[in-house]
Amino acid sequence: MWSQNQQTMGIPIGPDTSFIAAEIIACHIDELFEKKLKKKRIDFVGYRYYDDFSLYFNSELAAQIALTELKSILSEFELRINDDKTTISRTHNKLESDWALAIKSFYFRPSENDQKEDIWNFFSIAFKFSKKTRIKVFFA
Numbered sequence: 001m002w003s004q005n006q007q008t009m010g011i012p013i014g015p016d017t018s019f020i021a022a023e024i025i026a027c028h029i030d031e032l033f034e035k036k037l038k039k040k041r042i043d044f045v046g047y048r049y050y051d052d053f054s055l056y057f058n059s060e061l062a063a064q065i066a067l068t069e070l071k072s073i074l075s076e077f078e079l080r081i082n083d084d085k086t087t088i089s090r091t092h093n094k095l096e097s098d099w100a101l102a103i104k105s106f107y108f109r110p111s112e113n114d115q116k117e118d119i120w121n122f123f124s125i126a127f128k129f130s131k132k133t134r135i136k137v138f139f140a
Helices: 016-039 060-076 098-104 112-132
Strands: 044-049 052-057
Touching (some): 016 060, 052 060, 098 112
Antiparallel strands (some): 044 052
């Protein structure tokens, strides 16, 4: 931060070796973060791009706990989160649509006789969702 005119609390930009060193440290932070949340039974999905995180949780409480854990881990490396750039907000978008979840989670039983019925049920679900889903196409 001091070497960058106090512009950021993130990873300093320098020679390409800085990116390698930063990524090694960040990957270790990712592992520690995931382990801590797993111990607390907090499920999440997300990604990290350099030192920017986008994480999605099932509740605001889980997000608050995760943020606290991340700050704790970062402090071990003498790093800090830039609170001015950090937000917790509700998303109106589901991570995955109902039809995709229904299709992905459908279980086909191992028995050949059962599978005949399973295939029928699978396509019944697929066609039910296809009637509900409208595709909109916009041209600019």
